[in-house]
Amino acid sequence: MKITVNQNELQSAINMTLKGVSNKNTIEILKGILFETYEGKLMLTSNNLEIGVQTVIDADIQREGKVVIDAKIISDIVRKLPSSDVCLDVDETHIVKISSTSLEFNIKGFSGEDFPIPVSIEENYYKEISSDIFKEMVRKTSFAVSLDETKPLLMGELIEFKNNSINMVAIDGFRLAIKYIKDDNFVTDSKIIVPGKTLVDISRMIPPSVDKIKLGFDEKHASFIIGETILTTRLLEGEFINYSQIIPKEFSTKLKIHTKDFLYALDRACLVAKNNLIKIDISDDNLKISSKNDEIGNLEENIFIELEGSNLEIAFNAKYFMDALKTIDEEYISLELNTNVSPCILKPYDDDSYTYLLLPVRI
Amino acid sequence: MKITVNQNELQSAINMTLKGVSNKNTIEILKGILFETYEGKLMLTSNNLEIGVQTVIDADIQREGKVVIDAKIISDIVRKLPSSDVCLDVDETHIVKISSTSLEFNIKGFSGEDFPIPVSIEENYYKEISSDIFKEMVRKTSFAVSLDETKPLLMGELIEFKNNSINMVAIDGFRLAIKYIKDDNFVTDSKIIVPGKTLVDISRMIPPSVDKIKLGFDEKHASFIIGETILTTRLLEGEFINYSQIIPKEFSTKLKIHTKDFLYALDRACLVAKNNLIKIDISDDNLKISSKNDEIGNLEENIFIELEGSNLEIAFNAKYFMDALKTIDEEYISLELNTNVSPCILKPYDDDSYTYLLLPVRI
Numbered sequence: 001m002k003i004t005v006n007q008n009e010l011q012s013a014i015n016m017t018l019k020g021v022s023n024k025n026t027i028e029i030l031k032g033i034l035f036e037t038y039e040g041k042l043m044l045t046s047n048n049l050e051i052g053v054q055t056v057i058d059a060d061i062q063r064e065g066k067v068v069i070d071a072k073i074i075s076d077i078v079r080k081l082p083s084s085d086v087c088l089d090v091d092e093t094h095i096v097k098i099s100s101t102s103l104e105f106n107i108k109g110f111s112g113e114d115f116p117i118p119v120s121i122e123e124n125y126y127k128e129i130s131s132d133i134f135k136e137m138v139r140k141t142s143f144a145v146s147l148d149e150t151k152p153l154l155m156g157e158l159i160e161f162k163n164n165s166i167n168m169v170a171i172d173g174f175r176l177a178i179k180y181i182k183d184d185n186f187v188t189d190s191k192i193i194v195p196g197k198t199l200v201d202i203s204r205m206i207p208p209s210v211d212k213i214k215l216g217f218d219e220k221h222a223s224f225i226i227g228e229t230i231l232t233t234r235l236l237e238g239e240f241i242n243y244s245q246i247i248p249k250e251f252s253t254k255l256k257i258h259t260k261d262f263l264y265a266l267d268r269a270c271l272v273a274k275n276n277l278i279k280i281d282i283s284d285d286n287l288k289i290s291s292k293n294d295e296i297g298n299l300e301e302n303i304f305i306e307l308e309g310s311n312l313e314i315a316f317n318a319k320y321f322m323d324a325l326k327t328i329d330e331e332y333i334s335l336e337l338n339t340n341v342s343p344c345i346l347k348p349y350d351d352d353s354y355t356y357l358l359l360p361v362r363i
Numbered sequence: 364m365k366i367t368v369n370q371n372e373l374q375s376a377i378n379m380t381l382k383g384v385s386n387k388n389t390i391e392i393l394k395g396i397l398f399e400t401y402e403g404k405l406m407l408t409s410n411n412l413e414i415g416v417q418t419v420i421d422a423d424i425q426r427e428g429k430v431v432i433d434a435k436i437i438s439d440i441v442r443k444l445p446s447s448d449v450c451l452d453v454d455e456t457h458i459v460k461i462s463s464t465s466l467e468f469n470i471k472g473f474s475g476e477d478f479p480i481p482v483s484i485e486e487n488y489y490k491e492i493s494s495d496i497f498k499e500m501v502r503k504t505s506f507a508v509s510l511d512e513t514k515p516l517l518m519g520e521l522i523e524f525k526n527n528s529i530n531m532v533a534i535d536g537f538r539l540a541i542k543y544i545k546d547d548n549f550v551t552d553s554k555i556i557v558p559g560k561t562l563v564d565i566s567r568m569i570p571p572s573v574d575k576i577k578l579g580f581d582e583k584h585a586s587f588i589i590g591e592t593i594l595t596t597r598l599l600e601g602e603f604i605n606y607s608q609i610i611p612k613e614f615s616t617k618l619k620i621h622t623k624d625f626l627y628a629l630d631r632a633c634l635v636a637k638n639n640l641i642k643i644d645i646s647d648d649n650l651k652i653s654s655k656n657d658e659i660g661n662l663e664e665n666i667f668i669e670l671e672g673s674n675l676e677i678a679f680n681a682k683y684f685m686d687a688l689k690t691i692d693e694e695y696i697s698l699e700l701n702t703n704v705s706p707c708i709l710k711p712y713d714d715d716s717y718t719y720l721l722l723p724v725r726i
Contacts, residue, residue, distance in 0.1 A: 073634070073659055080631050095660070103631065103664035268443045268466065271436070296436055297458070301466035 001035070001065030001090040003042055007081050007100070009057045013044050014075050016229045019201045020046030020053035020118070021071040029068055034115040035088065036066035045117060046071065051198055052118020055229040066112030067094055077105055120232045121216035121223040127185040128214050129166075131206045137168040137179040138203040140354055143323045145196030146172035156193040156236040158243075169243055170196060175320050176243055176357040192217050193236040202231055247357055248343060251336040253282060256306040256349055259333050263325040265289050265301045266318040272299050277361055278318040282337075283311045291318075314340040315363045321346070324356040364398070364428030364453040366405055370444050370463070372420045376407050377438050379592045382564045383409030383416035383481070384434040392431055397478040398451065399429035408480065409434065414561055415481020418592035429475030430457055440468055483595045484579035484586040490548040491577050492529075494569045500531040500542040501566040503717055506686045508559030509535035519556040519599040521606075532606055533559060538683050539606055539720040555580050556599040565594055610720055611706060614699040616645060619669040619712055622696050626688040628652050628664045629681040635662050640724055641681040645700075646674045654681075677703040678726045684709070687719040 014033065022030035034045040042059035046052065067090045078086070081100050089097040094109040146154035151173070158169040161183075168179045202224050206213060214225040223232040266289065269278045273291035281288040287305045292298035314337065324346055325333070332349035340363070346356040377396065385393035397408040405422035409415065430453045441449070444463050452460040457472040509517035514536070521532040524546075531542045565587050569576060577588035586595040629652065632641045636654035644651040650668045655661035677700065688696070693711035700707045703726070709719040 070659075076634050077631070080627070080634065082627075102666065103628070103662065105631075105635065105660060105662045107635075107660035108658070264443070264445075265466070268440070268468075271439050271443065272468065272470075295471070296433075297468060297470035299466065299468045303465065 001037060001067055001088065002061075002063035003037065004060040004062070004085050004087045005042055005057060007078065007083050007086050010042075010086060011078050013042075013055045013057045014071070014078055016055045016205060016226075017044045017046040017053045018071060018075060019205060019231065020048055020051045022048035024048075029110060029115060031070055031072070032068040032110060032115075033071045033074060034066060034068050034112050036112060037061050037064040045115065047116050047118045049116070050195070050234050051201070052120070052232045053229060054118065054120070057228070065090055066115075067096055067109040068112050068115055069096055069107060069109045073107060077107070118232045119221055120230050121218060121221060125218070126214040126216035126223075126225060128212045129183065129185070131211050131213055133181055134213060135203045135206065137166070137181065138199045140179045140324075140327045141168050141170040141177040142196050142200050142203075143327075144170040144172055144175050144177040144356075148172070153193065153236055153238045153240060155196055156240075157196050157199055158191060158193050158240040160191040162189045162191075169240070171241055171243060174317070174359055175324075176246060176355075177324065178243070178355045180353045180355075190217075191240070192222055193238070193240055194222055194233060195236060198231075198233045202226070205229070205231065246343070247355065248336075248338060248345065251309065251338055251345070253307070253309040253312045253335075253337040255282060255287065255308070255335050256332050257287060257303060257335060259325060259328050259331060259348075261303050262287075262333070263322060265303055266322050266325070268301065269299055270318050270322075272296050273318060276317045276319045277315060279313065279315045279363065281313050282307065312337055312340065313363075314344070315361045316344070316358060317361055320358050324358075328354070364400060364430055364451065365424075365426035366400065367423040367425070367448050367450045368405055368420060370441065370446050370449050373405075373449060374441050376405075376418045376420045377434070377441055379418045379568060379589075380407045380409040380416045381434060381438060382568060382594065383411055383414045385411035387411075392473060392478060394433055394435070395431040395473060395478075396434045396437060397429060397431050397475050399475060400424050400427040408478065410479050410481045412479070413558070413597050414564075415483070415595045416592060417481065417483070420591070426452075428453055429478075430459055431473040431475050431478055432459055432470060436470060440470070481595045482584055483593050484581060484584060488581070489577040489579035489586075489588060491575045492546065492548070494574050494576055496544055496546075497576060498566045498569065500529070500544065501562045503542045503687075503690045504531050504533040504540040505559050505563050505566075506690075507533040507535055507538050507540040507719075511535070516556060516599055516601045516603060518559055519603075520559050520562055521554060521556050521603040523554045525552045525554075532603070534604055534606060537680070537722050538687075539609060539718075540687065541606070541718045543716045543718075553580075554603070555585055556601070556603055557585055557596060558599060561594075561596045565589070568592070568594070609706070610718065611699075611701060611708065614672065614701055614708070616670070616672040616675045616698075616700040618645060618650065618671070618698050619695050620650060620666060620698060622688060622691050622694060622711075624666050625650075625696070626685060628666055629685050629688070631664065632662050633681050633685075635659050636681060639680045639682045640678060642676065642678045642726065644676050645670065675700055675703060676726075677707070678724045679707070679721060680724055683721050687721075691717070 017033050036043045041056045043056050045054045087099045096107045096109045098105040160167040164184050166183050170177050210227045216223050269289050269291040272293045274293050278291040287303045290300045330348035334349045336345040343357050380396050399406045404419045406419050408417045450462045459470045459472045461468040523530040527547050529546050533540050573590045579586050632652050632654040635656045637656045641654040650666045653663045695712035697712045706720050
């Protein structure tokens with residue numbers, strides 16, 4: 001293989017493929033990126049057997065071929081090259097000569113023959129979705145994905161397509177986050193469970209220049225097309241919790257509260273809270289937050305609220321509230337509660353497209 | 364003590380005193396900051412027995428007194444308070460009530476009686492120095508301070524006042540950095556050795572609004588006045604290396620080289636260098652940098668130079684070159700060398716106010 005490419009484009013392409021590079025040592029070749037001439041362009045491929053990434057950039061091809069280069073090494077080198085044309089020239093022993101203006105690297109590569117090409121979904125199964133909406137759905141839910149490896153299914157997010165809408169759902173056993181959007185592209189009923197970490201990775205990979213991504217899936221895989229890049233992930237298999245059963249429909253206490261005032265007060269309360277445990281005392285037009293730690297001291301703070309229904313005393317892990325509050329841009333939220341042992345619902349005020357359910361802590 | 368202060372000013376004052384707070388657990392009170400009413404203001408004091416910091420802010424004093432509060436706790440709390448007035452009210456059991464608009468913290472404090480007040484230098488011993496010049500001297504030398512605790516004196520920087528000038532000198536056994544400035548304020552001959560880390564701390568503490576600092580010292584201490592803050596540090600005692608003996612006066616090879624080209628080439632060379640060892644081959648108008656690592660590969664890069672004197676092959680630890688090059692803003696540097704076993708001198712081209720000496724590595 002002998003090609004000339006632009007340093008900047010090569011660097012961006014490498015950055016995209018890094019998400020599919022294995023960090024583990026077990027299979028040496030998976031720590032590399034496959035560079036391959038493809039239809040007059042350069043294709044880069046990574047595949048850690050969970051996630052595979054393929055991307056294509058323009059190249060001047062002098063000799064076709066392929067090679068695998070350690071991802072960390074090629075990434076470090078390309079990032080530090082002068083921003084001009086870069087020539088990659090691979091000999092039959094897989095030594096890669098990387099040359100630019102006045103310099104020449106010679107780097108050990110590997111044969112590209114054995115590199116496992118990721119499966120990807122066929123072209124006509126894809127539907128478009130707005131990048132901003134996708135990012136927003138991930139941002140508002142992904143923090144509620146479980147990190148507990150003994151419950152692998154909860155480490156994924158459920159994406160449900162039904163009734164011309166998409167729901168993205170994450171549950172970790174203590175809280176539940178659902179973001180709902182109207183979308184006429186997905187008419188058929190179906191659902192998939194995508195690893196939560198992968199959704200966050202995809203969300204971060206979308207450059208500002210790409211305003212729509214495409215999503216396609218079958219029983220075992222989902223592929224996301226981001227500009228010239230395809231990321232394919234293995235799906236999680238199993239039956240996701242029937243989350244709609246868990247959500248209470250009626251509430252005896254409803255209140256409207258200023259989002260940032262509530263967030264900042266909880267943040268302060270954590271400074272003197274043991275295990276982030278805070279007490280909330282809802283009484284008429286006032287919500288009192290209190291926390292204490294015998295070794296440090298205590299805090300009491302009052303926030304004005306608009307209350308409908310009964311007064312209530314209840315306790316929570318404040319961090320779980322804060323995770324959701326940080327993703328809410330609306331000025332006010334509503335809290336809906338019943339008793340101090342039943343789930344609480346947090347939503348942006350007058351907005352049903354986001355629902356966050358949180359279990360209280362027994363005092 | 365009962366006082367009202369502005370949250371912003373209190374936060375800045377706490378940040379200034381943090382540099383003098385002990386990180387070690389041995390003496391509990393030194394992990395705290397002393398808050399004390401002082402001439403109608405609030406004085407904050409920290410002292411870890413190496414460095415002491417005192418700073419003063421405006422306060423509305425309702426009751427005089429003092430208290431020590433754990434630095435981490437008070438710093439976290441004040442940072443997260445609303446930006447309005449803060450009231451600190453200390454009772455006879457040293458509980459500090461910290462209140463703002465709609466909140467009240469009660470925090471455990473300690474008696475202020477036993478807090479060790481740092482010594483500081485008398486008013487009339489101070490001389491002024493420009494903040495920018497001071498920061499520049501520290502930036503160009505401090506990276507060459509030794510980190511080797513078995514050579515405590517080399518963990519400090521020598522500051523020499525002589526012939527209406529100031530020299531700041533750091534040596535770690537492999538390299539030597541000297542920054543020299545003309546300064547008519549310091550006429551008397553004297554020298555002090557200040558811990559290198561403290562000089563960096565002071566340099567970072569100087570806010571953009573303070574364009575001159577004051578420096579005063581005696582045999583055992585130096586004090587730096589930064590606006591309303593005095594930082595006092597213990598000096599290192601002993602005889603600093605007679606550094607001027609080490610610096611060669613004549614050179615058989617002198618060259619002019621582009622600062623950034625050289626820096627970036629060395630950075631690339633390190634990607635495939637073992638232990639950052641790089642070879643330099645000076646030949647007529649060309650400097651060739653080469654490095655290799657049997658497991659990864661090798662690099663060769665050529666840079667245009669202007670050479671006076673003999674060709675030379677020599678090897679260096681590239682990181683040691685890069686540390687100095689990163690602090691040089693001039694477009695060109697000069698390198699002055701003799702043999703491949705004698706020290707090399709790096710300077711900004713046509714500028715004698717900075718000298719960096721580096722020992723080569725034997726090939």
